[in-house]
Amino acid sequence: MTSTTSTDTLQQSIEHFFAAGPAAVGDKNALAAFHQLRDALEAGTLRSAELDAASPTGWCVNAWVKRGILLGFRLGALEEMNVKHPDGGSILSFVDKATYPARRFSAKQGIRIVPGGSSVRSGAHLAKGVVMMPPAYVNVGAFVDEGTMIDSHALVGSCAQIGKRVHLSAAAQIGGVLEPINASPVIIEDDVIIGGNTGVYEGTIVRSRAVLAAGVILTRGTPVFDLPNNKVLKATPETPLIIPSGAVVVAGSRAITTSPGKDLGLSVYTPIIVKYRDEKTDLSTTLEDLLR
Secondary structure (H helix, E strand, O other): OOOOOHHHHHHHHHHHHHOOOHHHHHHHHHHHHHHHHHHHHHHOOOOOEOOOOOOOOOEEOOHHHHHHHHHHHOOEEEEEEEEEEOOOOEEEEEEEEEEOEOOOHHHHOOOEEEOOOEEEEOOOOOOOOEEEEEOOOOOOOOOOOOOEEEEOOEEEEEOOOOOOOEEEEEOOOEOOOOOOOOOOOOEOOOOOEOOOOOOEEOOEEEEEOOOOOOEEEEOOOOOOEOOOOOOOEEEOOOOOOOOOOOOOEEEEEEEOOOOOOOOOOOOEEEEEEEOOOOOHHHOOOOHHHHHH
């Protein structure tokens, strides 16, 4: 948005039409407000969550933006959509809400979308220098900042916030959230490395320069054992699970201490912080620059 005033005006319009429920369907003013919101999300001038030094987590959720995204689903009817080849033939056909067509990109935007089945939904922001390998998907409301790599079979869910120079390795799954409205989206801060087959869900925040090794799964209910600091990290009713800056997290296990699990020698999955990022860890990631 160009100013605080215009953002406030848009917010009032979105809140009004969202509260109107089904009565907003077919209202050209409601559709115009939604398109304004969608355009601002794509441009990156409006976000579903943004940095806020005054917040306990360092981030605030713009719940009204998520209401605007949901408004778009309400206003849109199902429509057959076709992406045309320059010679006129159809190369992709799908059915979705008319308010959320697939995004189109141009070379001047500086975003590299490699062919092979990837899609970015309208209302998602990809910044200059983003590389997207096939197949991959970025959903509405997501924000992907400069220089980030989205590798094959990776997902960036609705409203997820991805920082600068992040690597989402093959099959990484970054969860989305539209409802509940006030819930925090998944946030991956700058210079984070997300390993293959890793999943980050339910509003988890991964601080800058952290490394999640292949196969790590993080959810709101997942306790994380921080071995260097001899403590357990957990979400609280007020805050999501937060992985500290520079933490190196691997997939581990812990023994079940009650019967019958104990008697059977069973264990449960547990993510473990084994160290904090250092020069040796950084040297192992220099392949990033070569790939670009």
